[in-house]
Amino acid sequence: MTPELKGLLLIGSIKTTAVFAVVFLCVAFTTWLERRVAAWIQNRIGPNRVGPQGLFQPIADGLKNFVKEELLPGQADRTMFILAPVMAFVPSLLLFAVIPFAAPLPLSFDFTLPLLGRFVHDGPVAMIVADLPIGFLFILALSSLSVYGIVFAGYSSGDKYSLLGGLRSSAQMVSYEIALGLSLIPILLVAGDVRLTEIVAVQQESLWFVIPLTLSFVFFVVSALAENNRLPFDLPEAEGELVGGYHTEYSSMRFAIFLVAEYGAMITMSALMATFFFGGWDIPGGWDEGEPSVLVWLATLITFLAKTFFFVFCYIWIRWTLPRFRFDQLMSLGWKVLLPVTLLYVMVVAVALWVFDGLGLAWGPTYALAMFGVNVVLIVLVFWGLDRNRLVWGQRLQREGRA
């Protein structure tokens, strides 16, 4: 092996380890954030005893889970029962491999280790574990894999609530997978590439995709909520109906792994929202472009984390606000509303792109703003359709003479 190849391997392994470690830390932080935000929304304080502001609470929870008894139900399918948490947990972590999380870091080293030999590297290091040419297709493929973990858990537990949870999740995740994929097609149309680094670069050139593709963002958020089994679409684990859903029979660390999987998927989806629609690690103003430097790297990394955790917060906020859908409502929303609407939107975006290209407009902020105009018209129409132009209670109150 040449010293350069060794340098690349070293960087690659460090990046992989670092990203996994950071995702785990973020999962721990998110469990804490979930409990605190839930408490705040209910006018409580939440866990604030273990460490500063209760930040070490996840560590205490983890320790507790490690020393608890692992139950294996007598009627369970042993192999699948043990395999299921792992199958739920691995895809959510793998997804993070294709997400660019900061500006390139300039790095050069040349040192020799005993036994291993010389390591050489010079030049910027891309802050992404694997810049796959298939980009978000990889994400769509893997996020649909996580359904197997849940279905297996539901099936192998050998109890009716788990089975119902598993059934629900398979139906739900398969349906919303389509809407999730379709809501990303406009991005493919605009960016012309599925690679996430390229998508971020296109957004840096013009405006964040949330402006030219606002509706796509709305669809993506709704299907991501369903894909992650979060309220208002948490039917696979609906506490009030199914005890705990697919993880009813799980205890101890196996149960905790399901939680890690859920929160890991949530963080990944939030990172994807930031990457697809809010410019990834981009800081508006063009300051972060040009020569890579450690300062820019750090600033963009913090920006990316801030954007991601903003969406994580939104997830939690939505969870503690909206009630659960009924299952048929969930299905009809997925198939009868989101699927045709996203398809229609893909066509509208394609036509708009064709028209703007025909007018000789070059891709840039003006182009993006023109797209935003199209979106505003659509949003007004959609709100008119969904909202029927009436305030909450407005008409009824007026009719009853109380307004």
Next chain:
Amino acid sequence: MAIGVRVMQRPKTEISYLRATLKGMAITFRHLVAPKWTMQYPEKKSAPDWALSPRWRGTHRMLTDEQGRAKCVACGLCPQICPANCIKLVPGEDEHGHRYPLIYEIDEFRCVFCGYCQEVCPEEAIHVGTHYENAEFERGRFVYDLERLCAQTHPVSSLWDPSDPKGE
């Protein structure tokens, strides 16, 4: 829907689900930043808007006279009225003919904290206290003997509100 399930027909033209959703989000956000109601218990035991009620009936306390002796005259009314039968009283008599309790024990596990013992006591000796931190490391410690009852220092319950004795 499945057979036999009645589906409630929701109004379709009058209610805006979208705006209701946004309104709900705004409400929860207001609560998120609103001041919290939690009292940080072990550090703070009362708040400006919360204190233990003077009528609270907690674990017992035996009042003592100036010489530090229990006021109890071992009349036997409290074990008689106690619905949980948790008071054990063995009366004794000294050379002047004064009755006093040889054994006076209350099993706080059996006690239902009704406060009848305080109400019935002619000497105002036994009281229930405004006190709630009763945790012990052994079960046996929950049988309070006379010495322990006399050593309690917490305030005693008023049982009723003096300005409204009938609870009207």
